[in-house]
Amino acid sequence: MSTMKRPIQVMQVLAVATVTLGIMAGVPAYAQKDVPEIRFDSIPNALQLPAGLYLGEVGGVATNSRGDIFVYTRTGHPTVTIGTARPFAHGGWRLLQFDRNGVFVREIGKNSYGFMFASQVRVDPNDNIWVVDQMTNMVIKFDPQGRVAMLLGRKAESVPVPARPPAAGDGSGQPTDLFDRPTDVAWDAAGDIFVADGLGNARIAKFDKDGKFVKSWGKKGTAPGEFANVRSIAVDAQGNVYAADGGNKRIQVFDNNGSFKTAFANVGNAQALCLTKGPNPVLYASNSNPPDDIDRDGEIYKMRLDGTMAGKFGRAGKLPKEFGTVNAIDCRIENTLYVGEIGNLRVQKLVLH
Amino acid sequence: MKRILTSSVALAVLAAGPALAQRKATIENVPDIPYSSVPNLLKLPSGEYLGESVAVATNSKGHIFVYHRSANTRLFEFDQAGNFLKEIGSGYYGFEFAHSVRVDKDDNIWTVDEGTNMITKFSPDGKVLMVLGRRPPAVLGVQVAPAGPNVPAQKYILCRPTDVGWDPQGNIFVSDGYCNNRVVKYDKNGRFLAQSGSEKAGSALGEFNLPHGLQVDGQGNVWVADRSNFRYQVLDNNLKPIREITNLGVGWTVCISSGPHQYAFLSNSNPNGNLPGSWAITGEIYKTELDGTVLGKFGHPGKLAPGFQVVHMMDCRNPNEIITGEIESWRVQKLMLQPIAAKAKSEASAAR
Numbered sequence: 001m002s003t004m005k006r007p008i009q010v011m012q013v014l015a016v017a018t019v020t021l022g023i024m025a026g027v028p029a030y031a032q033k034d035v036p037e038i039r040f041d042s043i044p045n046a047l048q049l050p051a052g053l054y055l056g057e058v059g060g061v062a063t064n065s066r067g068d069i070f071v072y073t074r075t076g077h078p079t080v081t082i083g084t085a086r087p088f089a090h091g092g093w094r095l096l097q098f099d100r101n102g103v104f105v106r107e108i109g110k111n112s113y114g115f116m117f118a119s120q121v122r123v124d125p126n127d128n129i130w131v132v133d134q135m136t137n138m139v140i141k142f143d144p145q146g147r148v149a150m151l152l153g154r155k156a157e158s159v160p161v162p163a164r165p166p167a168a169g170d171g172s173g174q175p176t177d178l179f180d181r182p183t184d185v186a187w188d189a190a191g192d193i194f195v196a197d198g199l200g201n202a203r204i205a206k207f208d209k210d211g212k213f214v215k216s217w218g219k220k221g222t223a224p225g226e227f228a229n230v231r232s233i234a235v236d237a238q239g240n241v242y243a244a245d246g247g248n249k250r251i252q253v254f255d256n257n258g259s260f261k262t263a264f265a266n267v268g269n270a271q272a273l274c275l276t277k278g279p280n281p282v283l284y285a286s287n288s289n290p291p292d293d294i295d296r297d298g299e300i301y302k303m304r305l306d307g308t309m310a311g312k313f314g315r316a317g318k319l320p321k322e323f324g325t326v327n328a329i330d331c332r333i334e335n336t337l338y339v340g341e342i343g344n345l346r347v348q349k350l351v352l353h
Numbered sequence: 354m355k356r357i358l359t360s361s362v363a364l365a366v367l368a369a370g371p372a373l374a375q376r377k378a379t380i381e382n383v384p385d386i387p388y389s390s391v392p393n394l395l396k397l398p399s400g401e402y403l404g405e406s407v408a409v410a411t412n413s414k415g416h417i418f419v420y421h422r423s424a425n426t427r428l429f430e431f432d433q434a435g436n437f438l439k440e441i442g443s444g445y446y447g448f449e450f451a452h453s454v455r456v457d458k459d460d461n462i463w464t465v466d467e468g469t470n471m472i473t474k475f476s477p478d479g480k481v482l483m484v485l486g487r488r489p490p491a492v493l494g495v496q497v498a499p500a501g502p503n504v505p506a507q508k509y510i511l512c513r514p515t516d517v518g519w520d521p522q523g524n525i526f527v528s529d530g531y532c533n534n535r536v537v538k539y540d541k542n543g544r545f546l547a548q549s550g551s552e553k554a555g556s557a558l559g560e561f562n563l564p565h566g567l568q569v570d571g572q573g574n575v576w577v578a579d580r581s582n583f584r585y586q587v588l589d590n591n592l593k594p595i596r597e598i599t600n601l602g603v604g605w606t607v608c609i610s611s612g613p614h615q616y617a618f619l620s621n622s623n624p625n626g627n628l629p630g631s632w633a634i635t636g637e638i639y640k641t642e643l644d645g646t647v648l649g650k651f652g653h654p655g656k657l658a659p660g661f662q663v664v665h666m667m668d669c670r671n672p673n674e675i676i677t678g679e680i681e682s683w684r685v686q687k688l689m690l691q692p693i694a695a696k697a698k699s700e701a702s703a704a705r
Contacts, residue, residue, distance in 0.1 A: 049480075051479070052440075052443055052444075054442060054444065054445040054446065054481060055446075055481070056445075056446030056447075057446065057488075074446060074491075075444060075445070075446045078491040080495055087495070092491060116491070116492075117490070117491055117492040134492055135491065135492045159494060159495065160494060160495075161494070161495045162494070162495055163493055163494025163495050181492065291487050291509075291510075292487070292507050292508070292509050292510045293507075293508065293509055294509060294543070294544065295508070295544070295545070317542065317543075317544070318483050318484075318542055318543040318544075319542055342487075343484075343487065344483075344484065345446065345447075345481055345484055346481075
């Protein structure tokens with residue numbers, strides 16, 4: 001929905017909120033109404049699912065250098081096994097590979113111990129496939145052949161029944177290399193690993209390329225360097241770290257060691273980020289609608305790395321060219337995007353004009 | 354001590370209420386519609402079983418869809434003769450605990466799942482086209498039955514929804530459900546338009562207490578089986594109540610036939626949990642005109658066909674061939690209805 005169509009009251013509230021956040025973050029607030037609309041199309045049947053295979057909520061979508069498409073999806077049923085000393089949970093997500101034409105190739109990691117609740121999938125410059133699971137609290141690196149190459153974090157041995165109250169952690173950022181509902185992973189040019197951690201914790205954890213824990217920064221809060229949550233992460237060629245702090249309606253930018261540089265407060269509820277490669281990179285950021293409402297938000301912004309807007313496209317909804325809580329964007333090709341949606345159980349292939 | 358006793362009694366009564374949802378219909382002198390049940394209707398592949406067969410529907414080709422509670426909830430498709438064709442949605446995220454399946458005018462298959470709180474529109478060949486509602490995220494852990502009042506109803510989140518229907522324009526109507534107590538109208542693209550009722554149960558017109566089944570007639574009026582209020586309500590297309598039907602027993606489920614002259618079928622299903630004598634006063638299905646005129650009734654409880662053991666849903670695309678799905682007998686029956694006049698005639702001839 002464009003801001004032009006919003007009821008006046010909502011516009012005013014948004015304007016006030018944006019200004020407030022801008023002041024809080026100490027950065028200028030850009031006027032969203034000045035952002036040009038980007039024309040785009042959704043390519044039908046981007047993925048051809050074989051009979052009997054269904055996508056669930058799409059946590060992640062990513063492509064490798066050959067154009068193969070990886071989809072990390074909440075399908076099946078996480079199962080709690082009873083009748084033992086403690087209740088144990090298993091299963092619940094699947095990692096699917098399609099070729100560049102959308103033809104199903106294979107499933108990777110079937111019945112893995114680390115698969116319970118999809119959060120994200122990303123492919124690194126060497127075509128390794130990394131998945132982030134926010135229920136097993138693990139980040140799993142598969143090599144291009146689909147073998148487990150490295151593991152970060154550890155799955156809890158059993159699950160509490162009944163569930164602990166939400167936000168049991170205070171999000172202060174635990175000092176260890178274990179995660180609490182991580183959401184995303186990214187790498188700098190040296191191969192250092194950055195994990196968005198995430199929805200339970202509110203921090204970014206940095207590891208070297210061999211998985212040695214280096215440091216982490218951030219905690220729950222609204223000040224610069226603090227997060228409501230860290231929903232997505234991207235690293236540019238200079239090693240700067242872009243973190244989607246959706247609950248604070250901003251993207252924060254840090255240098256390679258976690259020093260706060262700036263924040264963009266004109267992007268709404270930033271949930272999914274993607275940063276293109278090449279000499280003139282752009283950052284895509286989704287103002288994802290909440291899963292319980294398709295009558296607000298939903299547009300995706302295309303911006304330059306200084307935070308200025310190149311344009312925006314889409315809105316929340318259930319039709320093609322509409323979005324249901326976008327959780328993942330792949331932008332290996334700048335104007336050919338794959339978008340993964342939680343609300344509509346699908347991946348759309350978009351061509352921007 | 355006395356106070357404790359009183360409250361125990363009150364609790365017992367409360368607990369018995371939903372489980373023993375039975376009421377004798379007060380309508381009298383309804384003619385019986387003679388019928389027969391097609392024996393062994395569905396032919397399952399060896400090793401396959403139906404579970405609680407809570408949901409059944411047909412498409413325009415007469416294919417029969419059964420959405421049932423097996424070890425996992427599953428959706429089976431059979432041909433017109435009852436031969437197994439295929440399974441749809443095996444392992445699908447929106448299947449956990451079946452409640453309803455309906456087929457729209459374009460032969461899309463819609464499942465209503467009260468375990469995932471999701472309604473899914475499948476294309477005729479079984480591809481997911483649209484979903485309504487959202488499954489509670491597993492990452493939040495195992496939730497025990499919530500105590501306390503229901504959370505306020507939201508536009509796009511359902512709470513144990515029970516049924517789905519469409520008006521001729523394609524607008525979508527949902528009965529929602531066991532924990533909300535409302536009927537919701539969405540446009541054909543899934544955008545919220547209106548609701549009647551709320552998260553709270555109520556008994557006034559336009560309020561509901563377990564809206565358990567729903568269908569929409571050709572005029573766009575919405576028929577709701579308002580189960581724990583022991584009635585049906587008919588709402589207009591904007592969900593304003595038009596009238597209630599209170600003399601046909603419990604109000605378990607509703608079906609509207611297709612074609613230019615539509616009929617309503619309304620089931621006074623026997624309860625889950627029967628007292629001695631329950632079978633004598635429940636279990637019949639009524640056939641009515643859309644203006645509410647009751648034309649006849651058929652069926653009775655029983656463990657053995659053609660008896661019913663808790664009819665949960667009916668298909669009545671052809672008003673003379675009623676397909677029923679039963680909870681407790683894990684069974685689907687096809688009932689061939691015969692004209693009332695013929696029965697009267699044959700009785701007369703037998704008497705002679």
